[in-house]
């Protein structure tokens with residue numbers, strides 16, 4: 406790893422993270438991410454370029470607008486640092502290759518979608534659909550090397566050179582990942598809606614998984630969906646549990662209820678609260694997709710050996 410290149414890639418990540426913050430705010434509101442230039446959402450004062458330097462400006466201004474002193478969410482700082490860190494991690498993991506470019510683009514899109522989903526419960530088409538197209542295009546340059554490549558490479562007898570053959574197979578893998586990733590979430594969403602009567606996953610999640618599938622291929626897409634379901638359920642359960650504990654304590658202290666009755670009633674209300682609360686499942690899908698492209702292959706190899 407070359408230190409100079411690493412620093413440049415990190416700085417580029419910070420700059421892209423800064424742009425991503427603009428996208429997270431503007432895309433779900435149907436505003437252009439490019440024009441007009443940044444304004445304080447509070448007082449509408451234009452933000453000068455020297456107050457728009459990634460990370461530094463936020464820290465120097467103490468997380469406040471220079472003009473009106475309104476609080477600026479630390480999300481700006483977090484997204485910039487995370488984008489920089491992920492770009493750097495891609496370089497450390499894949500070296501100075503086209504794969505690094507592919508996974509930097511993928512990480513950029515996923516971070517944007519994760520934070521947009523967490524803040525607004527929306528996964529804008531303006532991120533997922535270009536992302537899907539980009540994932541398919543990249544498959545022709547960086548091998549996805551999944552089920553189709555492994556099963557068809559010997560069986561397929563096309564009158565083309567090896568260099569073209571792997572690109573065709575890689576493209577098949579990308580399309581297969583996109584189609585099955587989307588179908589899986591669509592099916593799970595339909596089952597969830599029937600069973601619980603509320604929408605757990607929307608079309609945003611379906612398009613998000615089509616994008617993830619195009620970048621990762623089938624195996625890692627399935628792994629992403631399973632890991633996201635497990636981490637999402639664990640998060641849901643721990644939320645119910647902590648709400649239950651808090652409400653039980655409040656009932657005992659404030660209303661002087663006997664402990665047993667307080668526990669039962671608090672459990673009832675915690676369950677109702679969870680049912681009304683819509684979990685942003687895209688956060689878990691996106692987060693696990695990032696874990697999958699770094700560690701998924703290694704994990705699957707370890708898992709097969711275990712069986």
Ligand SMILES: [Zn+2]
Pocket residue numbers: 445446447448449450470471472473474475
């Ligand atoms: Zn302001």
